[in-house]
Amino acid sequence: MMNSEMRTGGQSVTVEDLVKRFGTFTAVDRISFSVTTGEIFGLLGPNGAGKSTTIRMLCGILTPTSGTGRVAGFDIFTEAEKIKHSIGYMSQKFSLYEDMTPFENIRFYLGIYSVPTRLWKERTQWVLETTRLGEVENRLTRDLPPGWRQRLALGCAMLHRPDILFLDEPTSGVDPITRRRFWAFIKKLAAEGVTVFVTTHYMDEAEYCDRIVMINEGKIAASGAPEKIVREMFPQDPKADLNDVFISLMTRKVQ
Secondary structure (H helix, E strand, O other), X not given: OOOHHHHHOOEEEEEEEEEEEEOOEEEEEEXXXXXXXXXXXXXEOOOOOOHHHHHHHHOOOOOOOEEEEEEOOEEOOOOHHHHHOOEEEEOOOOOOOOXXXXXXXXXXXXXXXXXXXXXXXXXXXXXXXXOOOHHHOXXXXXXXXXXXXXXXXXXXXXXXOOOEEXXXXXXXXXXXXXXXXXXXXXXXXXXXXXXXXXXXXXXXXXXXXOEEEEEEOOEEEEEEXXXXXXXXXXXXXXXXXXXXXXHHHHOOOOO
C-alpha cells in the first residue's frame, strides 16, 4: 500500500462542500475540512448530528449527494473500493462474530483484508499482544467483557496495517478505565504515524484530539484545536472547557 502522505502531500483526508441527503432530509450540509497525516482528528456532535453519515461517506460505504472529497488519495465518489482496502474502520456497533473466538475472528478478517497468508502468524500474534487478549484467544467472543470486545474490534481493523483508521464512537458503552486505556492505544498508533479519525460525544475524549470539528444538524459549528476553540468561545472564563463549548453550540439553532 502506498503511504497516504505520499499520495496526498500530507493530507490524509480532504473534504469540500460535502452533502448527503436522504430524500428531503439533509443529514450532512456542505461541510469542509482536512485531516493531516498522523494526527488524531475528532468529529463531535450530538446523536443525529451527521457524524456517522460523514464517516460512512469517507469510508466508501455511502455515496455522497454532492461535494468533493479524497481519502488516502482516492476519490470518495469514484474510488470507494480502493478506499475500503486502504483504511481501517471500526463501526459504532460491535461488528465481529460473537460465536467465534478472538483467534477465529482475527483469521477471518485476515482473509477479508487479503493479507498474504505468509503474514498471518505474525499479524495474529501482533494483534493478540497489542490488544492484550492472548490469554482469551480461544474463548467465545460473546463471553468477553465489552471493553475487551472493543479492543478486539480495533485490532481486527488494524490487521492490514492501514495508514488511516476510522473509529465511529469506539468507546460507547465501556467503562471510564477501559476508555482511558483505549485512548492510550490510539495515541500510540498516532505516534507511529497512523492517522486516526474518530467520532465521539464524550468531551473528555475530544481533548485527546489534535484538532476537532463540532457538527450540529449536519453543519460545522466550530473547528480547530480543542483548547483554541475553548479560548475563542469563552475568552473571559479560565474555567471553561469543551463541555461548555459543546452545550453552547449545540443548543443554538443552526443557520
